Amino acid sequence: MTLDDLRVFVAVCRAGSLSAAARELSCTQSAVSQHVRRLEKEVGTGLLERHPRGVVPTPAGHILRAAAADGLGTLDQALRRLDELARGESGSVRVTTGATSVRHFMAAAIVAFRRTHPLVGLEFQTVSSSRGCFEALAAHDLDLAWITLGAPERGIELRPVVELPWVLAVREDDALAPGPSVGPEELRGSGRLILPPVRSTSRAHLDERFAELGLPGGPASGPGTADWDTAVHLAELGLGHALVPDLPGLRDPGGASAPGLTLLPVPCLPPLRVGWAVRRWSALSPAARAFADTVGHTCPGRTPTPG
Incomplete structure (x- = not known):
């Protein structure tokens, strides 16, 4: 079982088909199949159910996908931080959120953060929904997702920031x-x-x-x-x-x-609650935690009540 095997398997579960995962990963469908077969051979059970319109994880596949997505996300963050240390760079903070969230919630925070962390880059990836933010967190080496808070997701930690009537x-x-x-x-x-x-x-x-x-x-x-x-x-x-x-x-x-x-x-x-979602707060870089806190301190609105 290799990291590549796990990355491909998570991509297949996310895309819903071997061909879609192959396009996403820029490889052949046969290569994707080989990764999945190797995993199934090693764990001793089927991980995907084949259907005419794609694939879905088996019960065993769901277990492996949840563990792999969480572990790969944390590992990607660690590798990025190690790379930044090796190159002597101050790093970046990567955020995924909706199209209008930066203007409504983060304008003052961005200005304040740039003053206190002038060498840290800020990168924003726009998605159309909270579900898209969760998927982006699981699929990419992103730090933070600004979302409308709903039911907790497995492997995701939530932090309310503001309530909006x-x-x-x-x-x-x-x-x-x-x-x-x-x-x-x-x-x-x-x-x-x-x-x-x-x-x-x-x-x-x-x-x-x-x-x-x-x-x-x-x-x-x-x-x-x-x-x-x-x-x-x-x-x-x-x-x-x-x-x-x-x-x-x-x-x-x-x-x-x-x-x-x-x-x-x-x-x-x-009121509607909005705030941060991350894979693990303890794994965030100091810069990412600083940006999250800055948004919390500068975001206009009502502080959420406990619970």
Whole structure:
């Protein structure tokens, strides 16, 4: 059993097929098959179930994949730090997050971190979902993932940083705009809600609460969108009511929303928690821990309650 065998096996599980893993790894499908067969021979049992449209791990494969992904990620971090020490470099901090998170949550932290760590590089990899962040952590030598917090993932440690109350973004000439807040009846009556994508962590939070409020499956929605800034912009254009977290940057320093837009509190929805996900905090480099702490100290918003 070699590290290459394990890397290929994890790639196959992630890609869902031998051919897709071969394309990802820039090798032949037969080479991928050889790695998997060698592992299966060594462990004495099948690791993959073959189906017409790809492969899925067997119960034994799930066990090996979880252990291999965790171990390879930690090893990649260690090798990178050793390489930086050998070359006498100060290293870099690699972060994966959504398309708009840097602007909303990290702008002040980046400026502060550059002042205190001028020789450390900052690299950002954009993904479209928290699930994508988890997969990127498992697949690459990334340090930190900034995500919407949901259920814990095996081999991933979570650290809440900020809680964001929900608001409904509507045009200032909308019938709901004069109200002080939005309750279940207004949500139930809105046929133009702009919501997060169905499979996103934030949408799962909303759907759970909608069910508790007697709105099974969530209310009828307007145009779909993959990021909060686009949702707010669609509301500004009059295409619907955008249900979004009260993100840093949605208001000016005085607390006012953008001209032509009204942000109405939605107190019936629990705040959304966002923060860091890592493979292991104890394995982070000092620079990565410093950047994570800097974001926590400078990020506007409400500190999460324990639990």
